[in-house]
Amino acid sequence: MTARKEEAGPSGLASALMAKGALQTDWLATFRAVPRDMFVPARIWPGIPDGTEQKALVNRDKDPDAWFTAVYSDIPLTTQWDDGKHTGDKVGRTPTSSNSKPEMVFGMLSDLDVKDGQRVLEIGTGTGWNAALLSHRLGSENVVSIEYDPAVAKGAIKNLRDADLAPTVVVGDGRLGYPAGGPYDRIIATCGLGDVPKAWVEQTVPGGLIVAPWGTEYGGEAIVRLVVADDGTASGQFTRSSAFMRLRQQRNKRPTHDDHFKGQEWPANGARGVSLLSPADVGGWVEQFAIGLRVPGAFWSVEKYDDGSYTLWTYSLDAQSWATADFVPGAQSFEVVQDGPRALWDETEAAYEWWRAHGSPEFERFGLTVGPDGQKAWLDDPNNLV
Structure with missing residues (x-):
């Protein structure tokens, strides 16, 4: 050499x-x-x-x-x-x-x-x-x-x-x-x-x-x-x-878009609304972590467009609920549509606000306890469950 x-x-x-x-x-x-x-x-x-x-x-x-x-x-x-x-x-x-x-x-x-x-x-x-x-x-x-x-x-x-x-x-x-x-x-x-x-x-x-x-x-x-x-x-x-490949036996089989819409076209029966929270604000790695702790059983995908705008889709693992939030560069408010028993964008907003209200904690402030009754995430102290 x-x-x-x-x-x-x-x-x-x-x-x-x-x-x-x-x-x-x-x-x-x-x-x-x-x-x-x-x-x-x-x-x-x-x-x-x-x-x-x-x-x-x-x-x-x-x-x-x-x-x-x-x-x-x-x-x-x-x-x-x-x-x-x-x-x-x-x-x-x-x-x-x-x-x-x-x-x-x-x-x-x-x-x-x-x-x-x-x-x-x-x-x-x-x-x-x-x-x-x-x-x-x-x-x-x-x-x-x-x-x-x-x-x-x-x-x-x-x-x-x-x-x-x-x-x-x-x-x-x-x-x-x-x-x-x-x-x-x-x-x-x-x-x-x-x-x-x-x-x-x-x-x-x-x-x-x-x-x-x-x-x-x-x-x-x-x-x-x-x-x-x-x-x-x-x-x-x-x-x-960190960002590791998942343990193979713990990869979730996620339902598809068609599983949620069952032949209907967007917006189907979804309820329209407006949000002041930008979809761009929930995309950070620690933000996703905090939202995931507070919004279990949900995942997301992004549909991008040529003009720099995009739609953030949020789905439930049981294929019963979905939400869209449309990002437009420079906008101050964002169109939202939600459907199903869970208002997934409302849950996302609430989780993000919880994270901000606690000082926008980084990963090192979070913890996990594993026991016979399952696992529980916490913030700062094991008694302060998320």
């Missing part, structure tokens, strides 16, 4: 991550010993820094310099589309496996706060890089990683073997954990959740930690750091914004 490549490669990425505060000194030796390029396949779709969009395919065999630059940039790298069904060069419909953004990888490892001798369960092996980092730090014998997709697991096992690391890699349903390898001091998930599985809490020792991306159906996601208590509950605050 040339000196120029090294400067722009691992050393450059390490310096950037340390400057951001993501890579702590206790992980630096592991970062150097477990190079990311050993855990990235030849074909990747680099993402933009916030992880919400993928660029065109980069093929190591055709453009090794571009591939190397992408690998040692602080960006996520999509490695699979549509559960492996999409195999062409173009971007697929839905990214379903990746090598995560390094800032997020090391931020979550910092949240995990591992100590020598501890046992860790990882949910979502992916390319194997995260399992490799944990194995180098704690010893392979103390790391178990679960991957649902057999083909993805096979690739990860090869990557780990090539790096002389041998954590236990299990092909199975991550929701169930892996009791044969427990109990665990730490559990980390590298896939998005809407529901923290009970099995994870049961397989974590009291005082242990669960670190996972958690989000609402409406949108918004952040890393939650749960401390498991003696009574079998787990509670803790969110630490940072």
